[in-house]
Amino acid sequence: MIAETVCSAVSVAGLGIAAVMAYRKRFHRAGRTAAYALVPIGLVMTGAVGWLAHTAFSPTAWAGFGVLGVAWLLFATTRAVERRGGGTRKERKAAKAGQGEAVAPSASAPALGAPSRPAARPAAAPRASDSAADDFSDIEAILKKHGI
Structure with missing residues (x-):
């Protein structure tokens, strides 16, 4: 009952201020003020104020x-852990097992320094220099075409 009275008083005061603004020829601001002033009385008439006061x-x-709030906090925490790389134990074990195996073990040898033993070459490996030269000639042609 008190909340409805306060809302009604706020609406009446707001409409009074809007009337003063309209008298001073500020119609745009008067209309906006009247709109804001009608919101509390509208909430009282719909019963939202009574429901909110009881709540x-x-x-x-x-x-x-x-x-x-606790549920939201749990959702946010689990999401953050998931993004940081958490997950199930099976996923972490699979990721760790995959990290140890390199696709080409000799690929990182130049970055690490001299290899401890020479890498064995396959006997029947095709020469990559011919295909690489063809690839580079295509790239050179494209660059020359664009003036680079």
């Missing part, structure tokens, strides 16, 4: 908001 003073409602 605001209800311990059960506040406990429900607390439970919703």
Whole structure:
């Protein structure tokens, strides 16, 4: 009952201010002020203020908001852990097992320094220099075409 009275008083005061603005020929601001002033009385007429007043003073409602907050916190925490690379144990084990195996073990040898033993070459490997020269000639042609 008190909340409805306060909302009604706020609406009447806002409409009074809007009337003063309209008298001073500020019609745009007067219209906006009148719109804002009608919101509290509209909420009273729909019953939203009564529902909100009963909810605001209800311990059960506040406990429900607390439970919703905890649920949101759990969702956010699990999402952050998931993004940082968490996951299930199986996923982590599979990732660790995949890290140890290199696709081409000799590929990183130049970056590490001299290899401890010479890498064995396959006997029947085709020469890559012919195909590489063809690839580079194509690239050179494209670059010359664009003036680079």
